[in-house]
Amino acid sequence: MQVVVRQELLKEFTHRVFTASGVPDKDAETAADVLLASDLRGIDSHGVARLHFYVEKICSGQINPQAEIRIVRETASTALVDGGKGLGLVVGPKANRIAMEKAEACGSGWVTVRNSSHYGIAGYYPLQALGKDLIGWSMTNASALVTPIGGAQRMLGTNPIAIAFPGKEEPPIVIDMATSAVAFGKIEIAMREGNSISSGWGMDKNGRSTRDPEEVADGGILLPLGSTPDQSGHKGTCLAVMVDMLTAVLSGANWGPYVTPFVSKNPPPEKQVGKGTGHFFGALQIEGFMDSEQFKKEVDQWIRTMRKTKSAEDSDGVHIPGDPERRCEEKRRAEGIPLLPQVIENLKLVSSRTGIPVPWK
Amino acid sequence: MQVVVRQELLKEFTHRVFTASGVPDKDAETAADVLLASDLRGIDSHGVARLHFYVEKICSGQINPQAEIRIVRETASTALVDGGKGLGLVVGPKANRIAMEKAEACGSGWVTVRNSSHYGIAGYYPLQALGKDLIGWSMTNASALVTPIGGAQRMLGTNPIAIAFPGKEEPPIVIDMATSAVAFGKIEIAMREGNSISSGWGMDKNGRSTRDPEEVADGGILLPLGSTPDQSGHKGTCLAVMVDMLTAVLSGANWGPYVTPFVSKNPPPEKQVGKGTGHFFGALQIEGFMDSEQFKKEVDQWIRTMRKTKSAEDSDGVHIPGDPERRCEEKRRAEGIPLLPQVIENLKLVSSRTGIPVPWK
Numbered sequence: 092m093q094v095v096v097r098q099e100l101l102k103e104f105t106h107r108v109f110t111a112s113g114v115p116d117k118d119a120e121t122a123a124d125v126l127l128a129s130d131l132r133g134i135d136s137h138g139v140a141r142l143h144f145y146v147e148k149i150c151s152g153q154i155n156p157q158a159e160i161r162i163v164r165e166t167a168s169t170a171l172v173d174g175g176k177g178l179g180l181v182v183g184p185k186a187n188r189i190a191m192e193k194a195e196a197c198g199s200g201w202v203t204v205r206n207s208s209h210y211g212i213a214g215y216y217p218l219q220a221l222g223k224d225l226i227g228w229s230m231t232n233a234s235a236l237v238t239p240i241g242g243a244q245r246m247l248g249t250n251p252i253a254i255a256f257p258g259k260e261e262p263p264i265v266i267d268m269a270t271s272a273v274a275f276g277k278i279e280i281a282m283r284e285g286n287s288i289s290s291g292w293g294m295d296k297n298g299r300s301t302r303d304p305e306e307v308a309d310g311g312i313l314l315p316l317g318s319t320p321d322q323s324g325h326k327g328t329c330l331a332v333m334v335d336m337l338t339a340v341l342s343g344a345n346w347g348p349y350v351t352p353f354v355s356k357n358p359p360p361e362k363q364v365g366k367g368t369g370h371f372f373g374a375l376q377i378e379g380f381m382d383s384e385q386f387k388k389e390v391d392q393w394i395r396t397m398r399k400t401k402s403a404e405d406s407d408g409v410h411i412p413g414d415p416e417r418r419c420e421e422k423r424r425a426e427g428i429p430l431l432p433q434v435i436e437n438l439k440l441v442s443s444r445t446g447i448p449v450p451w452k
Numbered sequence: 453m454q455v456v457v458r459q460e461l462l463k464e465f466t467h468r469v470f471t472a473s474g475v476p477d478k479d480a481e482t483a484a485d486v487l488l489a490s491d492l493r494g495i496d497s498h499g500v501a502r503l504h505f506y507v508e509k510i511c512s513g514q515i516n517p518q519a520e521i522r523i524v525r526e527t528a529s530t531a532l533v534d535g536g537k538g539l540g541l542v543v544g545p546k547a548n549r550i551a552m553e554k555a556e557a558c559g560s561g562w563v564t565v566r567n568s569s570h571y572g573i574a575g576y577y578p579l580q581a582l583g584k585d586l587i588g589w590s591m592t593n594a595s596a597l598v599t600p601i602g603g604a605q606r607m608l609g610t611n612p613i614a615i616a617f618p619g620k621e622e623p624p625i626v627i628d629m630a631t632s633a634v635a636f637g638k639i640e641i642a643m644r645e646g647n648s649i650s651s652g653w654g655m656d657k658n659g660r661s662t663r664d665p666e667e668v669a670d671g672g673i674l675l676p677l678g679s680t681p682d683q684s685g686h687k688g689t690c691l692a693v694m695v696d697m698l699t700a701v702l703s704g705a706n707w708g709p710y711v712t713p714f715v716s717k718n719p720p721p722e723k724q725v726g727k728g729t730g731h732f733f734g735a736l737q738i739e740g741f742m743d744s745e746q747f748k749k750e751v752d753q754w755i756r757t758m759r760k761t762k763s764a765e766d767s768d769g770v771h772i773p774g775d776p777e778r779r780c781e782e783k784r785r786a787e788g789i790p791l792l793p794q795v796i797e798n799l800k801l802v803s804s805r806t807g808i809p810v811p812w813k
Contacts, residue, residue, distance in 0.1 A: 164740065164741060164742065165559075165740070166558055166559025166560075166737065166740040167528060167529065167558040167559055168528065168529040168558050168559040168560040168740075169559035169560050169736065169737065169740040169741060170740075170741075171740075171741045171742060197527055197528040197529050197558060198526075198527025198528055198529040198530035198562070199527075199529045199530050199560055199562050201559070201560050201736060203741050226697075226698075226702075238761065238764070239758060239761055239770045240770070241761075241763065241764055241767040241768065241769055241770045241771060242761035242762060242763060242764055242767070242769070242770040243761075243762050243763065243764040243765070243767075244761045244762040246757075246758060246761050246770075254694055256697050256701070264693065264697070266690040266693065266694055268684075268686075268687045268690050269687075270687075272678070272683055272684055273684060289682045289683065291682075291683050294764075298762065298764055298765065299765075316677060316678055316684055316687050316688070317633070317677055317678065317683075318683055320767075321650045321652075322633055322650065322652050322678075322679055322683070323629075323633055323634060323677055325629075325771070325773075326629045326630075326631075326677050327677070328773070329627040329629050329773045330691075332625065332627065332773055333615055333627055335754070336587075336617050336625070336751070336754075337587075340617070340747065340750050340751060340754055341587075341738070341741050341742065341747065342741065342742075343742060343750075346750075346754055347754060347757055347758065348757070364750075364753065375530065375562060376527065376530065377702070379525065379526070379527040379529075379530040379531075379532075380525060380530060380531075380532045380564050380702050380703065381525065381532060381702065381703075381704060386701065386702065389701050389704075389707075389725075390697070390701060392725065393696070393697075393701055393707055393708060396607075396708055396709070397600060397607060397708065400599065400600055400602075400603035400604075400605045400607050401603060401604050401605040401659065402602065402603060402604065403599070403602055403603055403604040403655075403659055404604070404659065404660075406602040406603070406604075406681075407602065408602055408603065409600045409601070409602045409603040409607075410602060410686070412686075412689070412690045412693055
């Protein structure tokens, strides 16, 4: 069964599911917006495919749908936010807004967050900053799946980094990248399609390099960007470390191997070293450095120059970060969002649990 | 001929060479401090091995040793600095100081810099922030040596990122990484030692993958971190793009393929799109988020946890970022800095040009 749903309908469904789960209406709308951004941009693993996890965690009391999200400490340009065990899809946008407001007031804003949960795609947050002439950043830690290079143990999350820069006539540059060689979604895709994975992506549970995605999923380990000591896997490790420091050690969230799994079936860590999951948001006011119109024109020139790069053999040329996701979004806004059979089943379960009818016939 | 020089003597020599070249005394001292940090930490390519380049560029008028370094625009937490065609080793520390002062005043400070030149190792700058209970960041762009993934043309610099986090009893975590698979220094080392390089490091001038370091050096191309499309070379590209945006597009410096080469023998680009080389500095006040003592204790716990990671086969275990450089610094502070024959020859030339005697017998 192949189902394609118009994004408005899928968003309305998601919004109503969150409301029915006890999330206040405005927050439920925001949460739906974050999830749909992922489906629109083609990051199918992080969109409505996860709705049932959020609902489950609300029902089981692991997530408080009406959490008080408060600033614990702040300066003119920084803040520590406690998410009150809330929904990451609500905590994230609120903390991001604080960062953007600070940037508008004093040039930049930086917010670290503890006591949150999964916040959707990292790229959602800098996209909010684009329209305000801000350069937005976001990072989050996540439950441990990745080994530091030289090791053979799940010690770090896929800890993504996102940042975006607005163009004037050209579309924005949007960077959103896990700091592991690949995100876990790529392992899942390979399993679904019965393909082997590339070497350098993962290890089995005994720490042996493997090209079998099942072996990675079954208690195995992802490798950091760079994959091997020879190819500078220590650099991918460094990036994951940076994210863990800024999102969790600086906020008082759980870090490294102590982050509670959100979607994986792994047992939760035996101890907690902090509160919930950690995020980090930043915003830089472009006008604080130069005229924002001039900046955007220069970004246009930069993009046009890079597009002219001589192609490598067997390559379709150089892409600007954000190109594939934007093309997907254009297509899906026009044609609807295709849902995989597994996702359809999950949404049916969500529907029967909440009483909200599924958005297809 | 093997020469080992005590670091104080090498620093004094460097300081005097800069003074003799027209750099004001205080600035010359700073510049020597930056170069020596590199030699102490074992990044031999970026230390006194480059002194002759700086002197040459001052003598030829490409660098103004007494440049006026000024803030062009600022907010409470951000600034655009024009380096006045100055010495990067002086412009960098001044701009970094502005970022740190802003962080002490309002929680964070972010400074983008144009019209500068090579600023030494990126890691020098966050090290300055450590003692002030700040989290320091630094990035710089550099002349194009790296192709964006999918391409086969030098379009981006090795564009490093550095950031450091203080521990309490444990030494700090110090990240300093080029965003290419390897820095050009690794190609030079392979040439000097007659070794082949790993696949995934570079291409020859025709865009073909090569393991011959001479072919990379002779007009060839470095690959971004990740190395191939399969191993997420687009992520290394994204990091280099981020650095180019923050250091150069945001400051009005030259970006991408338009950055003037500093040490390479490549001809300068035909056109300029901005002024000089660009840097970006940041500082976050730890106390703005949490008690800095508590933060440092948590960093200690984090480090101790990571050190216990199960080792991969054929590995000496997991290193904390900054470990190898710190160990090198301890050794070289005690035993002196070994100079390679080529560096000795270069320093002799500098000596005869400036009249400052070499610091060895």
